Amino acid sequence: MIQNSGRSGCLNTEGEVHATEVKVNEVEFNPQFVSRMIPKLEWSALIQAAEGVGHRQDLPDTLVSNYENDEDFLHKVHRVLLEVEVIEGSLQCPESGREFPISKGVPNMLLNEDES
Amino acid sequence: WFWPLARIVEHIPGRVFFCCRAALQELMRLKSAERLFLLLRKAPPTSLPKNPGITQVCSKVKCIFIRTFRLRFRLSFLYPINDAFLVLPPAKAASMIQQSIVGNPDVWRQALSTWAALQAELNGSHGRGQKRKREEEEDDVNGIKESVESEDACGLGQNRPTFRVSCRCSGAIARCCNSQNLSRIIGVAISQQLGWKADLRHCKVILCFAVYAVVNDLLSFISYCLFFDASVILDPMCGVGTILLEAAQECPSAVFIGMDSEEAQLQKAAENVEAAGQVNRMLLVQSSYIPLPTGSVDAVLCDVPFGRRFSCSTDMTSALPRILAEMERVLSDGGYLVLLLSLQLSGQIKKLVKSNTPNPESRAAGRNTKSPDHTHGVSKHSSEPDENRETERLKLSSLLLQNTHRVSLGSTDAIIHTYTKTHTLTH
Numbered sequence: 001m002i003q004n005s006g007r008s009g010c011l012n013t014e015g016e017v018h019a020t021e022v023k024v025n026e027v028e029f030n031p032q033f034v035s036r037m038i039p040k041l042e043w044s045a046l047i048q049a050a051e052g053v054g055h056r057q058d059l060p061d062t063l064v065s066n067y068e069n070d071e072d073f074l075h076k077v078h079r080v081l082l083e084v085e086v087i088e089g090s091l092q093c094p095e096s097g098r099e100f101p102i103s104k105g106v107p108n109m110l111l112n113e114d115e116s
Numbered sequence: 117w118f119w120p121l122a123r124i125v126e127h128i129p130g131r132v133f134f135c136c137r138a139a140l141q142e143l144m145r146l147k148s149a150e151r152l153f154l155l156l157r158k159a160p161p162t163s164l165p166k167n168p169g170i171t172q173v174c175s176k177v178k179c180i181f182i183r184t185f186r187l188r189f190r191l192s193f194l195y196p197i198n199d200a201f202l203v204l205p206p207a208k209a210a211s212m213i214q215q216s217i218v219g220n221p222d223v224w225r226q227a228l229s230t231w232a233a234l235q236a237e238l239n240g241s242h243g244r245g246q247k248r249k250r251e252e253e254e255d256d257v258n259g260i261k262e263s264v265e266s267e268d269a270c271g272l273g274q275n276r277p278t279f280r281v282s283c284r285c286s287g288a289i290a291r292c293c294n295s296q297n298l299s300r301i302i303g304v305a306i307s308q309q310l311g312w313k314a315d316l317r318h319c320k321v322i323l324c325f326a327v328y329a330v331v332n333d334l335l336s337f338i339s340y341c342l343f344f345d346a347s348v349i350l351d352p353m354c355g356v357g358t359i360l361l362e363a364a365q366e367c368p369s370a371v372f373i374g375m376d377s378e379e380a381q382l383q384k385a386a387e388n389v390e391a392a393g394q395v396n397r398m399l400l401v402q403s404s405y406i407p408l409p410t411g412s413v414d415a416v417l418c419d420v421p422f423g424r425r426f427s428c429s430t431d432m433t434s435a436l437p438r439i440l441a442e443m444e445r446v447l448s449d450g451g452y453l454v455l456l457l458s459l460q461l462s463g464q465i466k467k468l469v470k471s472n473t474p475n476p477e478s479r480a481a482g483r484n485t486k487s488p489d490h491t492h493g494v495s496k497h498s499s500e501p502d503e504n505r506e507t508e509r510l511k512l513s514s515l516l517l518q519n520t521h522r523v524s525l526g527s528t529d530a531i532i533h534t535y536t537k538t539h540t541l542t543h
Contacts, residue, residue: 027396033369036347040412082371082396106382109403 017052019089019102024055027082034078035068041081050080053089191231192324213298214305221310228277231321278315279306283325298327346370346414346452352406352443353418357385357398363417364394371397373413377404411448418443419456436461437468437512444515444537453515453535462520462531469515469535514538 043063050056057076067073091100091107100109195217218224283299302325303314347370351360354374364372372394376382382400389398401407420439443453457465519534 025396030369033347037371040348042409104383104386106386106400106402108379109401109405109407110377111404 016092016094017049017086017089018092019053019086021086021088022053022055023085023087023105024079025083025085027078029075029078031071031074031078034074034081037081038063038067038077046077046080050084053084053086055080055084190322190324191227192326195325195327210297210301213301214308217302217305218309224310228321276311276313277321278313278319279303279321279323280314280316280319281306281323281325283327285327295327298325348373348413349415349417350406350408350413350446351375351417351419352439353421354385354400355381355419355421357388357400359417359419360385360398361388361392361394364392364397370414371399373399373401373408375401375403375406377402406442406446408446410445413446413451414448415452415454416443416447417454420458420461433461433464436464440465440468440512440515444512447537449537451537453533453537455533455535456523457531457533459529459531462533465533466517469512469517 044061047056047059047061050059057079059073059076059080064070064073067077085105086102087105089102091102091109092098093100100107102108281299281303283295283302285295285298302323306312306323307314346367349360349363349367349370350373351357351363352375354360354376355378357374360372360374363370374382374385376385379402382402385400389395389400420436447453455465514537515535516538517533517535519532521532521534523530523532
């Protein structure tokens with residue numbers, strides 16, 4: 001899920017995630033790692049992606065301050081960031097509407113000759 | 117007269133390796149040899165480790181041998197150091213050496229007793245009187261008093277001899293390591309771990325170390341990303357994911373992104389990732405560019421495919437500036453870019469990126485107006501020369517070359533380039 005937080009194939013805007021198959025793995029929780037990752041994320045993109053795969057878990061629209069000490073919050077972010085995996089689905093670029101398929105967990109962002 | 121008794125094992129220019137049963141005294145009479153080395157121990161050849169880690173930067177002492185030095189014997193050690201050692205911060209380097217140099221204490225004890233036995237035998241038959249007068253004087257000047265009476269040799273049965281370390285660095289190591297420093301570090305390790313007593317002025321045995329750099333494996337360049345807190349590491353041409361998986365071993369707290377344009381490669385990569393149990397930390401994306409936001413990645417590691425076609429209409433040399441620009445874009449400030457390149461690509465890149473090292477050949481990217489001449493052949497992606505020149509000038513100007521390092525890949529050589537990103541350009 002990390003990729004979906006603030007990335008797109010066209011410009012740096014949020015992409016919509018559609019998932020037909022989602023897998024939730026169990027990953028060892030490392031609060032320091034999650035804290036370090038949060039500033040690197042585009043929060044709104046993460047929320048949108050989380051919602052798209054049905055794992056928003058009542059995460060807030062905007063990032064609250066002092067999240068480093070909120071273990072509950074970090075756990076939720078950990079889940080969405082590292083545990084939820086889109087196996088089959090697609091990423092949609094909001095600018096162009098172009099859909100990029102996700103198959104077996106691997107998104108295909110290849111552009112056609114005329115697109116790049 | 118000597119050779120019928122000896123079996124020659126190997127010879128290289130300047131050296132003959134042989135086995136023989138001759139008595140020590142006969143060996144010492146060899147006039148054709150300037151120095152005689154007795155090999156006590158040779159570590160097995162270092163096979164390329166599957167997962168070279170930072171712990172393998174300093175391998176064990178490779179050879180221990182006794183060599184003659186004007187009728188005395190010296191315990192000598194060949195100590196290879198992985199080339200990744202060259203970029204370690206000094207404190208870390210010191211601790212690495214201290215941890216790994218001693219190894220098995222029994223080996224050292226055996227070497228010491230062999231040395232002592234030889235010493236006793238040699239001086240027992242020659243006696244101190246036969247030592248040349250000049251040598252005695254030299255010894256006194258250097259403050260070395262090597263005790264050669266037999267009772268002292270027996271005294272070594274305590275296995276706590278007084279010693280001193282003499283260290284000689286060669287090659288790349290010599291440029292960045294102070295041999296006195298190294299001597300001290302080794303000395304501390306030996307006294308701490310073997311209990312021998314370091315004594316610079318009066319020592320029974322002098323331990324001579326020859327330290328040289330060994331290029332281990334093409335994957336040793338991963339060590340570069342160990343010194344800073346990289347959270348996100350990208351390989352934009354990951355193939356089957358070899359480099360990423362190696363890096364995952366070294367950086368337990370990072371997350372990895374692998375990209376490749378070939379589906380078959382990525383499928384294999386996915387299998388490898390699963391087999392390594394790293395599914396939780398690896399992200400694979402099929403792409404020919406880098407669909408990530410600017411400044412989102414802490415490190416980019418890439419083994420740039422030498423002959424591979426980049427996409428169906430461009431080859432690597434034409435696509436290189438654009439690939440580099442993308443890598444530069446996604447790197448965060450202070451991030452590292454480490455590339456493994458063919459000699460040809462290395463030369464090409466050097467012209468595009470400014471260097472931190474004094475190199476009269478390198479030019480700042482901003483002044484590079486030769487861009488149309490660089491591309492070999494016409495490519496669809498650079499069809500507008502004006503736009504190209506404009507972007508060439510903007511591109512790559514926040515990358516700074518820190519280091520280049522030549523490695524051998526067996527039949528060919530390659531060069532590792534390390535860059536840092538200095539500031540984010542606003543386009």
